[in-house]
Amino acid sequence: MPTMADVARSAGVSVATVSHVLNETRPVLPHTRQAVLDAIEELGYTPNTLARSLVTSRTRSIGLAVSAISNPYFTEILQGVEAAALEKGYSLLIADPHDDPGHERKVVQLLHERRVDGMIVAPSADPRELLAYLGRHAVPAVLLDRVIDGHVDSAPRFDQVCAENTEPTARLVTHLAGLGHRRIGLVAGLPGLSTTSERIAGYRQGLAAAGLPLDERLVVPGNSESDGAGEATATLLSLPVPPTALITANNAMTIGALRTLRARGLSVPDDIALCCFDDFTWADLFSPRLTAIAQPSREIGAEAVRVLLERLASPDRPARTVRLPCAFVHRTSCGCREESGGKTRNPGTTNSPSTPSTPSTPPPSTSRKEPSRDRRRR
Known part of the structure; x- marks a missing residue:
């Protein structure tokens, strides 16, 4: 040899x-x-x-701890992490914390015991044990997708990489408001996650920009998973005055919401409009095709690797948070019509399909007639 x-x-x-x-x-x-x-x-x-x-004293390996690896969003992040790590000559060790704070700390400890050079972690809703462990052992780490603001129990600050959440969610709201909707429901994520709080903040900003009042009953947690979203959708449909449009705050919850709407005999977008945060591979295959916010998943994974390697090269530099922009993917589940060639356009507008109209106060000519409540609740 x-x-x-x-x-x-x-x-x-x-x-x-x-x-x-x-x-x-x-x-x-x-x-x-x-x-x-x-x-x-x-x-x-x-x-x-x-x-x-x-x-x-380097193994040229990176530990990756993310929950729900079967979720297409995290699968694409994993692909981005793996490709970027391989390009730089690093191997990858992967663990699933199952969004459980205690288990999260255990899997991070196991990765640390394997002497990985650094870690990329998507923290749980209660990351105190995680941050305490990483800080106590001075583990180079990048927090992925879910950010931590400030200090948690005096834990040190860490580098963070995530997508923009607030403005894209606000855009979904103003888009629906521009189509005449006055009661827009939000199936929110798991309480405690930064993605949940930021998307709720975006929802509120969108309502304010459209001149619509905030009704707290229209925000129901779907706990970032399909079954919870189905229950949240049922709760929203049972309100005395149900929403005429829904926003689901991640791809798994979109599936749960659609399942409940179908069980109630409701048609999207004829009976209720739907927009979702998270685009995914088959979103374009649904009928109607799903209007969505697309996160740059692979780029998030690749950027996390770049930031971690910069941390390994310069351990004493200040921590930073990198946010990547999202894209508005305009399809037909919001109620916009589809023209020949697969292009989507708002009713009553002449805007380019790539820049849909999002007026803060929708004109009367574009107001959408609210569906019959009896039909919507069957």
Whole structure:
């Protein structure tokens, strides 16, 4: 089996130079680096990562702790993390904390015991044990998707990477208001998560921008999962004056809401309009096609890796929070008509399909007639 010394002789460099190329511990001239890489390829040299970790105190591995890995959103984040880590020569160890604070701390400890160089974690609704452990052991970490504002029980600040939540949710509200809706329900996420509180804040901002009053009864937690969203949707439909439009705050809750609407015999968007936070692969295959906020899932995962590697390179730099923009995906579940070629347009407007109208006070000409309450509640 070829050794590092064999690679050095073939490339005409020192063993130290080969080490610098492999470990990226010191800049190497491009032509020298290429000569080393060519020698590695020609000889079929495979680095001994275990021996290298004993010398460098680095395993070139990253721990990833995210719940609901089966959720398409987190699956795409995982793909982004994996691709970015592999590009930089890092392997990935994955654990599912199940959104349980106690289990979360245990899986993070297990990852730490495997001597990962750093961690990427999507924290639970109560991350105090997690943050205390990471801080106590000085584990380089990036918080993913769900951010922590300020300090929690004096825990140190951590780097954070997430999507914008407030403004995109507000846009869904103003879009529906622009179609004439005055009672817009929100199936919110699990209480305690930053994504939940930020999307509720966006919902309120959207109502204020549209000049609509806030009715707290129109905000019901679906607990970020399908069954809870189904129950939340049933609660909203049972109000004395039910909503004429719904916003679901993640993709799993969209499925639960649709299931309940179908069970009640309600048609989307004829009986009730629907917009959702989180686009997903099959959203374009529903009938009607789902109007949604699309998060840059893979980019979030890749950015988390970049931020973590920057932390490993500069342990003392200030913590930062990176927010990535979302996209408004305009389809037909909101009640807008679809023209030939699959383009979607607001009724009564001449706006480009990529920039739907979102007036703060909808004009009378675009007001949407509210469905019969008897039909909506059957």
